[in-house]
Amino acid sequence: MREEIINIKNLAIGRITDVTDTHELESIRIEYLGRKGKINELLKSIEKVPIEERKEIGRLINETKQTIKIVIENKLANSKPKTKTSFDPTIPGIKPKLGHLHPTTIVINEMFEIFKHLGFSIMEGPEIETDQYNFEKLNLPKDHPARSLQDVLYIEEPEVLLRSHTSSVESRALENLKPPFRIAVAGKSFRYEKVNASNNVMFYQFQGVALQKGISMADLKGTLYYFVKSFFGKHRKIRFRCKYYPEVEPGGGLDVDCPFCKQLGCAVCKGRGWLEILGCGMIHPNILKNFGHSPKKITGFAFGMGLDRIVMDKFKIKDIRSLYNGDIKY
Amino acid sequence: MKIPLKWLNKYVKLPSKTSVLTEALTLAGHMLDKTEKVNGDDVVDLELRGNRADCYCLIGIAREVSALFDTPVKLPESYKSLLKKSNLKEVSLQINSSFVNRAMMVVIKNVQIKQSPDWLKKPIQAYGIDSINNIVDLTNFVMFETGQPMHAFDLDKIGNHLEIRKAVENEKVTTFLGKTVTLNKEDLVWANKREVLSIAGSIGEKYHSISESTKNVLLEAASYDRANIRRTIYRHNLLTDAGLRHEKELDPNIVEKGVYRFLYLVDKNNWGQIDPHVFDYYPKPVKPWTVNLNYDYLETLGGLKLDTNKVKNILNRLSFKIKKESNNGLEVICPTFRTDVTLEEDLIEEILRIEGYDNIPTRTLSLEIPSYVTPEYISQEQELKLAATEVGLDEIITSSFVNEKYQEFNKNMEHPNASPVKIVNRPSQDTEILRTTLLANLLEVTQKVINERGTAAQFFEIGKIYFKQKTHYEEKRKLGLISWSKDSEVFAKFKGLLESLLTKTNIENLTFDNQQINNPKLINTYSISLEKTIFGLGGEFGNIFYCEIDLDLLLGKAQNPTAQLWPNFPPQIEDITLSVRTNTKVGDVLSLIKNTKYVADVQLIDTYEGYYTFRIWYQHPSKTLTDKEVEKSRKSLLHLIKQRFRAIIKE
Numbered sequence: 001m002r003e004e005i006i007n008i009k010n011l012a013i014g015r016i017t018d019v020t021d022t023h024e025l026e027s028i029r030i031e032y033l034g035r036k037g038k039i040n041e042l043l044k045s046i047e048k049v050p051i052e053e054r055k056e057i058g059r060l061i062n063e064t065k066q067t068i069k070i071v072i073e074n075k076l077a078n079s080k081p082k083t084k085t086s087f088d089p090t091i092p093g094i095k096p097k098l099g100h101l102h103p104t105t106i107v108i109n110e111m112f113e114i115f116k117h118l119g120f121s122i123m124e125g126p127e128i129e130t131d132q133y134n135f136e137k138l139n140l141p142k143d144h145p146a147r148s149l150q151d152v153l154y155i156e157e158p159e160v161l162l163r164s165h166t167s168s169v170e171s172r173a174l175e176n177l178k179p180p181f182r183i184a185v186a187g188k189s190f191r192y193e194k195v196n197a198s199n200n201v202m203f204y205q206f207q208g209v210a211l212q213k214g215i216s217m218a219d220l221k222g223t224l225y226y227f228v229k230s231f232f233g234k235h236r237k238i239r240f241r242c243k244y245y246p247e248v249e250p251g252g253g254l255d256v257d258c259p260f261c262k263q264l265g266c267a268v269c270k271g272r273g274w275l276e277i278l279g280c281g282m283i284h285p286n287i288l289k290n291f292g293h294s295p296k297k298i299t300g301f302a303f304g305m306g307l308d309r310i311v312m313d314k315f316k317i318k319d320i321r322s323l324y325n326g327d328i329k330y
Numbered sequence: 331m332k333i334p335l336k337w338l339n340k341y342v343k344l345p346s347k348t349s350v351l352t353e354a355l356t357l358a359g360h361m362l363d364k365t366e367k368v369n370g371d372d373v374v375d376l377e378l379r380g381n382r383a384d385c386y387c388l389i390g391i392a393r394e395v396s397a398l399f400d401t402p403v404k405l406p407e408s409y410k411s412l413l414k415k416s417n418l419k420e421v422s423l424q425i426n427s428s429f430v431n432r433a434m435m436v437v438i439k440n441v442q443i444k445q446s447p448d449w450l451k452k453p454i455q456a457y458g459i460d461s462i463n464n465i466v467d468l469t470n471f472v473m474f475e476t477g478q479p480m481h482a483f484d485l486d487k488i489g490n491h492l493e494i495r496k497a498v499e500n501e502k503v504t505t506f507l508g509k510t511v512t513l514n515k516e517d518l519v520w521a522n523k524r525e526v527l528s529i530a531g532s533i534g535e536k537y538h539s540i541s542e543s544t545k546n547v548l549l550e551a552a553s554y555d556r557a558n559i560r561r562t563i564y565r566h567n568l569l570t571d572a573g574l575r576h577e578k579e580l581d582p583n584i585v586e587k588g589v590y591r592f593l594y595l596v597d598k599n600n601w602g603q604i605d606p607h608v609f610d611y612y613p614k615p616v617k618p619w620t621v622n623l624n625y626d627y628l629e630t631l632g633g634l635k636l637d638t639n640k641v642k643n644i645l646n647r648l649s650f651k652i653k654k655e656s657n658n659g660l661e662v663i664c665p666t667f668r669t670d671v672t673l674e675e676d677l678i679e680e681i682l683r684i685e686g687y688d689n690i691p692t693r694t695l696s697l698e699i700p701s702y703v704t705p706e707y708i709s710q711e712q713e714l715k716l717a718a719t720e721v722g723l724d725e726i727i728t729s730s731f732v733n734e735k736y737q738e739f740n741k742n743m744e745h746p747n748a749s750p751v752k753i754v755n756r757p758s759q760d761t762e763i764l765r766t767t768l769l770a771n772l773l774e775v776t777q778k779v780i781n782e783r784g785t786a787a788q789f790f791e792i793g794k795i796y797f798k799q800k801t802h803y804e805e806k807r808k809l810g811l812i813s814w815s816k817d818s819e820v821f822a823k824f825k826g827l828l829e830s831l832l833t834k835t836n837i838e839n840l841t842f843d844n845q846q847i848n849n850p851k852l853i854n855t856y857s858i859s860l861e862k863t864i865f866g867l868g869g870e871f872g873n874i875f876y877c878e879i880d881l882d883l884l885l886g887k888a889q890n891p892t893a894q895l896w897p898n899f900p901p902q903i904e905d906i907t908l909s910v911r912t913n914t915k916v917g918d919v920l921s922l923i924k925n926t927k928y929v930a931d932v933q934l935i936d937t938y939e940g941y942y943t944f945r946i947w948y949q950h951p952s953k954t955l956t957d958k959e960v961e962k963s964r965k966s967l968l969h970l971i972k973q974r975f976r977a978i979i980k981e
């Protein structure tokens with residue numbers, strides 16, 4: 001009996017090793033391990049074995065069964081399934097429906113991510129604003145010449161309006177947050193505009209404000225350079241120049257090289273070779289005083305930029321209106 | 331402002347390359363807009379800033395060039411004979427307004443009116459100004475040169491008594507350019523006893539101006555309250571070259587500079603006899619003022635340490651004078667034309683911009699990192715947007731305004747009494763009324779898809795809606811979800827979409843109930859709530875499904891996510907099919923089954939001709955349930971279903 005079992009095992013292993021076809025392998029499996037297979041027949045014939053040997057023979061049969069099972073499994077695992085000759089990999093894929101974020105959201109998220117690395121938090125503020133927060137507290141008193149650059153949409157003239165820039169959130173931050181703080185803001189702003197491909201009544205701005213003892217123009221410059229290199233690419237050229245904004249003193253403007261003409265001058269950069277990206281500066285002492293801070297004790301910087309132009313350049317969109325009228329095809 | 335370089339070169343030495351000049355001016359705050367050629371000469375157009383009233387003239391720009399390149403300014407020659415300050419015998423001036431800072435008048439007799447010579451005609455052509463005659467052209471020439479606007483009247487036409495006064499409401503004047511302006515009682519005018527002669531600070535009237543027959547001239551130059559002039563200019567759309575300058579903070583001391591330069595050129599060219607008297611109303615003469623500069627503060631704000639000699643050198647080049655000097659800083663005297671420099675910070679900017687912003691070091695916020703204060707709702711909004719794209723929705727951002735065509739959908743869903751917010755100075759009909767719901771604009775976008783673009787639309791928008799309640803304005807953050815499909819969309823799919831989306835942000839167990847809402851266009855309307863608070867409303871419009879979620883209410887409802895593991899003990903799963911009394915809500919049946927002992931989960935897997943098939947999982951977290959236990963649970967739930975919903979169980 002013992003020899004018979006060992007023979008069956010060896011023969012089975014040999015056959016399994018030689019087999020090349022999965023169908024044949026399956027028939028071998030049935031021949032040995034099936035309900036009426038050789039192993040079961042061996043188990044049935046165990047009655048014929050003397051009682052004192054039964055335990056040992058039983059163990060041997062089980063071991064044989066396990067061995068054959070494992071060898072078959074290994075063979076199956078190693079055997080390569082046959083390729084169907086009719087397989088056509090050029091058939092179009094059936095795509096699951098994917099959702100997409102709006103280009104403006106993508107840009108905002110990317111910018112927030114960069115500023116988070118620099119210790120900025122995100123903040124929001126109301127879009128329906130008062131003259132106080134939008135202008136007055138930001139060193140833009142009534143009849144200030146700079147106001148003519150920002151023709152405002154009034155809800156109740158002259159006090160209630162739609163914010164004309166996200167600087168209104170700077171007012172809110174200076175009023176509500178305890179320094180030190182660094183905040184970034186992105187959101188809608190509104191101005192009285194004749195609508196065309198590059199001007200819209202509603203547009204997006206991105207704003208940053210930092211207030212902390214010891215902050216200087218060097219920190220402002222470093223922050224903005226870090227941002228520009230991270231967002232626009234590390235090889236971009238940057239021009240940092242003096243510029244007047246009533247909300248800051250000293251004030252600055254930041255330009256990057258025009259990527260469309262390699263600075264040779266084109267319609268996009270109006271022949272200047274540079275694209276104006278943002279306005280910035282040290283928070284004006286009058287504003288600090290308006291919110292109860294002493295300019296000699298604490299300093300801060302602020303910057304702001306229009307987002308739509310950046311989004312349009314990044315996504316090759318020609319008309320600002322198509323950003324916000326559902327014309328984007330995802 | 332346009333700067334003809336040949337003209338500028340008369341006052342200051344220019345670098346040989348124009349780009350060196352314009353680059354330096356740009357970096358120092360006067361950005362080059364464009365370069366052009368007029369009459370063959372280079373003209374650079376600089377984008378000047380509103381605070382530098384002194385730069386709106388050639389001398390101003392010459393001073394900037396002088397400071398930047400450390401080269402002297404050569405000021406133009408001025409009339410040398412001192413005029414006697416007195417009233418004029420030909421004409422008097424009464425000033426009835428506190429808005430006049432200074433007013434000067436001089437009489438020039440036996441004037442020769444003629445065509446302007448080339449030296450006068452050509453430079454002003456760069457400004458697009460057509461030559462009229464030598465006297466009128468000279469007022470413009472001197473204005474571009476010195477920055478001081480001035481006006482010449484025909485002395486014989488204006489009468490003997492002039493005044494500067496506020497206009498009478500609806501008083502009319504026809505300008506030199508033929509435009510009739512109906513004045514407001516705040517507008518400042520020059521007038522005689524009968525009529526208005528000019529609108530102060532912007533433009534003169536035609537009849538009283540210089541014509542070919544003019545024999546005697548009254549020249550006036552003045553300085554006014556900037557804000558008042560500005561209001562007039564914008565009220566009547568009169569942004570003339572004079573207006574452009576008067577709306578800024580001009581130095582009253584340049585009034586006489588302009589007048590004396592004008593007289594010099596008249597005298598030099600023998601264009602008339604200058605009367606030796608000058609009328610000069612100047613009640614509060616402006617004297618140079620001092621501003622202190624602290625070196626430490628310069629370093630704190632500027633971020634760089636500058637040698638004190640360098641600081642003094644820069645200030646001198648800019649025409650500032652050092653009054654006192656100490657180890658800590660300087661007491662600086664500001665020239666009166668620098669009306670923009672009144673604070674220490676202004677002075678610091680002056681030093682930095684001449685030193686060059688290029689020389690400021692770049693430090694990446696070397697200070698302590700402040701605490702992270704992003705409010706939770708902002709992160710939540712970002713998560714929601716991502717989750718929405720994960721369930722296949724595309725993000726749309728629409729205008730905050732609703733156009734005329736879609737106004738019928740612009741109803742706030744929650745507050746029937748809320749009125750929409752309107753713009754009083756609307757740029758167009760389509761940018762007048764703010765949205766009170768996200769529905770109208772999302773519907774417009776969806777209908778574009780239906781009409782011409784595709785077979786399905788699934789969009790979301792997160793943004794503000796606005797409305798007015800009684801006297802106060804409200805804005806709320808909303809999530810709008812819209813879905814349409816050509817192969818008739820079903821509510822259950824839309825609902826599933828919303829549920830999946832909110833599950834992604836850890837908001838679960840929403841309740842949906844029938845609910846009337848304030849929008850006559852929507853049918854099959856319902857509310858969505860969580861823990862008995864309604865935070866969303868929805869409905870259907872022509873096979874388009876829409877719902878709107880209040881994000882402010884949703885805030886804080888998110889659970890902390892916990893990881894779930896597969897249970898260790900196998901479930902028993904069975905399907906039961908039953909019909910229930912009409913009007914029974916499936917949600918109620920589901921919640922009854924769900925609340926039965928040992929039921930771990932239940933799903934509706936099929937509905938067919940009034941029959942519902944539920945799949946039920948009986949499962950225990952810590953043991954394998956016996957058939958007996960399951961049977962007991964099963965019996966009890968079937969009993970309850972029969973009793974409560976008159977259910978008929980299909981065997």
